[in-house]
Every structure is written in C-alpha cells, then in structure tokens.
Amino acid sequence: QVQLVQSGAEVKKPGASVRVSCKASGYTFTTYYIHWVRQAPGEGLEWMGIINPNGGSTSYAQKFQGRVTMTRDTSTSTVYMDLSSLRSEDTAVYYCARDLTGNRSGWYAYWGQGTLITVSS
Amino acid sequence: QSALTQPASVSGSPGQSITISCTGTSSDVGGYNYVSWYQQHPGKAPKLMIYEVSNRPSGVSNRFSGSKSGNTASLTISGLQAEDEADYYCNSYRSGTTFYYVFGTGTKVTVL
Numbered sequence: 001q002v003q004l005v006q007s008g009a010e011v012k013k014p015g016a017s018v019r020v021s022c023k024a025s026g027y028t029f030t031t032y033y034i035h036w037v038r039q040a041p042g043e044g045l046e047w048m049g050i051i052n053p054n055g056g057s058t059s060y061a062q063k064f065q066g067r068v069t070m071t072r073d074t075s076t077s078t079v080y081m082d083l084s085s086l087r088s089e090d091t092a093v094y095y096c097a098r099d100l101t102g103n104r105s106g107w108y109a110y111w112g113q114g115t116l117i118t119v120s121s
Numbered sequence: 122q123s124a125l126t127q128p129a130s131v132s133g134s135p136g137q138s139i140t141i142s143c144t145g146t147s148s149d150v151g152g153y154n155y156v157s158w159y160q161q162h163p164g165k166a167p168k169l170m171i172y173e174v175s176n177r178p179s180g181v182s183n184r185f186s187g188s189k190s191g192n193t194a195s196l197t198i199s200g201l202q203a204e205d206e207a208d209y210y211c212n213s214y215r216s217g218t219t220f221y222y223v224f225g226t227g228t229k230v231t232v233l
Contacts, residue, residue, distance in 0.1 A: 035222070037167075044124070044227040045159070045167065045210050061221055100172055106214050106222040107157045107172035114166055 002026040004112035011118045017084040022096030029077040030054040033099045038092040086119045125225035132231040138199040141228045143211035151192035155214035158196045162207045206232045
C-alpha cells in the first residue's frame with residue numbers, strides 16, 4: 001500500500017534552517033508528483049510547493065520563494081523539504097502529499113503523518 | 122496569493138444535508154476542473170473526499186458530492202452523521218506567472 005513516512009518533530013531557533021524528509025513506498029516513486037503543505041496551529045492548510053520526482057523539477061509558492069528548496073533522492077525514494085531563515089510564524093505541521101494521478105493534478109490522495117516544526121528562541 | 126473563500130462554519134442536525142461553498146476566480150475554480158475537497162479531523166492528516174470537482178475516491182461515502190458553477194465550487198454532505206463533524210477545505214489549481222495551488226480558508230462543520 002502507498003505510504004509516506006516523514007521525519008520526526010524538531011525545535012529550531014529563529015534564523016536556523018530545517019530539513020523534513022518524506023520517504024515513499026508502495027508505488028513507483030518517479031511516477032507521481034509530491035506536494036508540501038503546512039498548517040500553523042489552529043490555522044488552515046497552506047500549499048508550499050511541488051516536486052516532480054522524475055527529473056526533480058520544482059515549483060514553489062511565491063510566499064516561500066528564496067527560502068524553500070525541495071529535492072529528491074530516487075535511490076531511497078525520499079523527498080526533502082528545506083526551509084531556511086526560520087521565524088516564529090513558520091511554526092507548523094508540515095505534510096508531504098502525493099498526487100492521485102500521474103499528472104500534477106493537485107489532488108492529494110496520500111499524506112504523510114505530518115512533522116511538527118517549532119521555531120522558538 | 123489569496124486563499125479561496127469558504128464560510129467559517131456550517132452546522133446541521135443528523136440526517137440533514139449541508140452545503141459548503143468555495144469561491145474563487147476565473148484563474149482558479151472557474152477556469153479549471155482541478156478542484157478537490159478535504160476532510161480533516163483534529164490532530165489528523167487531511168483526507169481527500171472529492172477530486173476533479175465531483176469525483177469520489179474509492180472508499181468515500183456517496184453521501185459526499187461536489188459540484189461547480191462559475192467561480193464557486195460546492196461540497197454537499199447528505200444524511201449528516203456525527204462522524205462528519207470536522208474541518209473541510211477546498212483546493213484548486215491557479216494559473217498565473219507560474220502555476221500553483223491554493224486552499225480555501227476552511228469550514229468547520231458541526232453536527233448538532
């Protein structure tokens with residue numbers, strides 16, 4: 001079955017960087033796009049960006065341009081999301097999510113369990 | 122990058138039907154059929170309920186249905202049940218200088 005398993009919770013200081021991993025299994029890794037979505041405490045869902053595991057091309061929400069980098073390792077079927085220059089407003093649960101179909105439909109059929117990133121001095 | 126507009130809350134009694142709206146523009150909801158809906162219970166990851174405006178993934182109850190008219194998409198829950206109490210979010214592809222995706226503001230559904 002399709003599974004997305006994310007790395008564990010982290011606490012970071014303002015100005016630091018964080019890397020969240022998302023390991024995929026149960027399907028052909030390079031066939032489906034992966035999106036990153038975050039949710040601040042008590043707030044709604046926010047789309048951050050997308051990566052095509054086949055080739056590694058990316059597209060990021062304008063809000064995160066210059067601060068976010070998404071990469072993938074096909075040898076381990078893992079996608080990474082790096083966020084730099086962290087501030088308190090980046091405190092959130094970060095999710096990876098896989099598209100339902102092989103095109104970048106934005107229909108998030110499978111989700112990771114979420115990774116809580118806390119930014120605090 | 123403004124969010125799609127949803128009502129903050131909708132409520133209904135068990136067995137009733139409710140409808141949640143999701144209003145965007147011709148650059149997103151009105152221009153494409155890449156509209157989807159998600160259910161999220163507290164502390165859980167979202168769950169895909171509707172994709173491509175009106176399609177249900179395997180395993181989702183047929184009490185959930187989706188539609189679209191102009192720039193507004195809608196999610197209807199019929200035969201409301203206690204377990205339907207959750208937050209619901211719409212999502213759409215949005216065109217611009219580069220493509221991206223946008224969520225709705227979210228709607229809290231309360232079963233009275």
